[in-house]
Amino acid sequence: MKNFFTSIFRPIIYIFLGLSLVFACQKINPLDGVELTVNTDIYKSPVLIQFVDGSSTSTKIPEGLSVTISGPGKDFVLDDFGGKDFTVAGNILTLVLNKTANPTETNPIVFTVAVSGAGYLSTSKTITIVDGTTPQSHVVSLVGLSAPPLGVTAASQNISLTGGTIQIPTGNGKNESASLSIAPGTQVKDAAGNVINATSVSTQVVHFGSAQMESLLSFPGGFTPQNVNRNGTITEGAFVTAGFVAIDMQAGGKEVKSFSKPIEVKVGINDDFVDPNTNLKLKEGDVIPTWSYENTTGEWKEEGVATVSKDANGKLVATFTASHLSYWNLDYFYQLGPKCNSYYTQIKVNSNVSTYMSGYYGYLYAGNQILNGYNFDVTNGAISYIINPRRADMKVKVFDMTKAPAKVVGETALFNPCNVTTAVPINLTLPAPPPPINVDIDFTAKCSNKDVNIKPSTWLYLYDPTASWYGRYIYSYMTSGKTSLTVKEGTEYFIYAYSAGKYYSGRATFSKSSSNIITSGGTGLTGTTTYNASTGKVKLVATYTTNDCK
Template identity: 50%
Template sequence: MKLKYSNYFRPILYTVFGLFVVFACQKINPFEDVELTVNTDIYKSPVLLRFVDGNADATKAPSGLKVTIAGPGKDLVLDNTGGRDYTVIGNVLPLVLNKNVNPSLASPIEFTVAVSGEGYVSTSKTIVITSPDDALEFEVPMTNVATPPHGTAVATDVMSLTTGETITVPATAEKPEIAKITIEPGTVVKDESGNVINAKTVETQVVQYGTETEEALVSFPGGFDAENVTMQNGTSSDGAFITGGFVAVDMEADGKKVTSFSKPIEVAVGVSAALENPETGQKVHEGDKIPTWSYDSETGAWKQEGEAIVTKGADGKLTATFKAAHLSYWNLDWFYGACSNNNSNLSFRVTSNVSNYANSYDYFGMVYLVSNSGARSYYKELYDFDVVNGNINNGLYNVSNAPGDFRLQVDVYSREGHRFLGRTEAFSPCTATSIPITLSVPSPPAYLNIDIDFTVKCSNKSLNIKPSTYIDFYDSMNGVWAWTYATSGKGSITLREGREYYFYTYYDGESYWGNVTFGKNSSNIVANGGIGIKGTTSYNATTDRVSVLANYTVNDCE
């Protein structure tokens, strides 16, 4: 690996060069046997995306992923070396913003990260940044077509264009509805440039997402919180979707991606008998119309296309059917525009039985839209939640997209055991600013406050680097990630006492890691294969804090 430090250190090197000139006449090298140590804090708004498998039973993280950056702020987004080599490191993507930007609530910076990989359904995550200083981390669930999330199902087939054919996604115990895609006889397929693909068959993959399981809803590509949705009249709007079902359709003919057809294909999506029509407040029934939307997984863009008509079959099951002239991911959804008068974040006032510190990473919140009839629809997730009594720092961000036609409600859970801890009353996202919540929390474990001092050592130069970087800690016993952002090598975090963690950091397309257990005795960080993170820990009884001196070595610093 080559560690790129010229962007950070050019001013320092100019100074060093000047000193060499001054001492040259005396034939003295003032830096002989001296190692320079330099800091790297010059970029803004660090963001880390962690791509995770949407199936809760998965034992491996997604891999082999590729990303692209789109959206109005795309030219301001850099990788964590200050370049534009957006490389997913395992299942992690660290990003920063250009050092000259200054995002705020009034002037946010928005961009979309699209991600794809062999064997996964392509998806995207839209990021809205409102602070130059805050470090943000997001989880992006991905659907592995071999082992999809509970409540989804996959069908693949080679379909005849000559005679026409139907592909059916089967029902499952957790998704009793089916989906069908029908190609008419004599259909001609085209590529993204509109050129005819001379083929008699088309390889087809259909992934159907149901509406009754949390995994399917959380894995919904693009999420329900939507930016710049294009309406049929050509206008755009921010807001939120309430889904009636979703199908991700991919087709390939003669090795080329199919994007359109000479004859529209028919899409039929089964509708859950439990689904409520938010327009009527009643269960969806025969004759209802559900708006249809296309989703571009490369840009994260949604577009209103038309309507699906709900019919009832002889078996009494409901199906929403529509025609599609082009290929994309298709969604049955009701869309509601955002509050026009709300440009701030919400916070929560916690009342709980927890008086001492509890790590917010051990808890999370699920946010729901609540209709006038009281029906709840999943909206988004709060990735961590501070459950300590009196806390007022939990925030619901980007709430300006929440639709004013609905109230919101937040449920809080523990990550270990997924135990329900409490919920808010339903509240208006347009007028509320601080919402009370009462929680009943099992006794938290013992925690230790940890201060980290991180150094990168260059083996080919007399140079030490104090990196500005994300540091991750993974608890393999409960599958919980905790993280901090180290600025010029310095960071702090609170973790469980006596628990072994995998200790990760990332730079320039590489990850480095080791194993460490934090306790009130000194310990060593065990490097992965002897080439990862090394270091020591020590405990100060006076301050009740653990100090960590950690480093890793790179062989080629540019």
């Protein structure tokens, strides 16, 4: 915080020291009644991470979340006021890189954000930054334990250490179940490897199916991990999952981390799952590699194999043993090929809409497996950038995520990212959008403890409570207090400006009539909207007051 304002005000201080010398003998205060306005765009690579409830039917916004930053690039990562106070404001985390950072495609800055919160399964997201200017926005899907996403089921049970089993049911859109068994005489251990004095263990298991989008969007870190441990060697690659589980245990008031005897885990296999190596459905006797996940670092570690068999009902299940707790994943792993010429592939849109529409996501597929997903601009002529996983059989599908179930509105032909020399075309057929209106934004932050106004470089986030699922959100990065965006005409939006782990909020309706911002809460926005008939645009001028000007 101190370094941030020293950087902004140092040149101003030098000027005023000179003025003070001139006026000292006259006992005149050259600053009396003067209000200064300064810009804050001194950091690099702004990042917004939005944490959302992974269930398409949920209207809940996750709150009370905690995060940690790890990974090789963590020392470059700052909060948006230049400090290390990584606080989630509501469901939004805003980050920047230190001004000395110089990320490139050949030398990216990579870090992992781990998140946890009451009522949600802990997870993490690895962020890769390859340039110092382009803002990035990411959506992290959280699993609410009381109402999980489609394709996910959970079970909790107190298991005796004399032996016992917990069953995770089918349902919620999937036909597969899972189970976990503890052998008689098993001792449980804490993070330091000490035996916990207990006779039973409180167990929670969450099972994720492999065929449902909402389940796959909850996969920790995404399907193109960059921190994969294979026999002690760290590499990167792509996963194709046959299903995964998250296991948590408590005993004697302590978190269980490992066991004196391995526990047995059985995971049901979807009837239509195909082995990507053979292009054939799985059968008895096949094996699937197993992987464990370290949530705080984003590292996947190869652990062994699960063996496929049939249960009493004739359903395929994969059985493996686990000596410690984490996410456990049944996954086929692909080592990535040679580096491509570019970190990104460009996808060029041909569509029937001429204004930005929120709620559309592009997903990169290898066969039937989702590898990565991105907020996708469906405007005709727009260019979107997809991170190259360096496999030859790639396809991008664009989904309308404004309502469930998500609907495909277009897809590319198969392409090899390493051989692409021009933008890959995609044709989209979209429903007619509601009447749009363009908005120019002008924000000012007023310091409560000094005569200084700040033109903030920070994220602006609009929330439409009348929309559903991913269609509720619009976000844009403000540079020196200014940005432009497109909204639905006549719709009231909740407006949030984020800074230093806080948000400043209000409500406004964007139409061809002037209006005032309705302040929300004690950290509210004030301001007005006006319509310019000659440009056809609305201008929003807003102010919030901050006491963080130290």
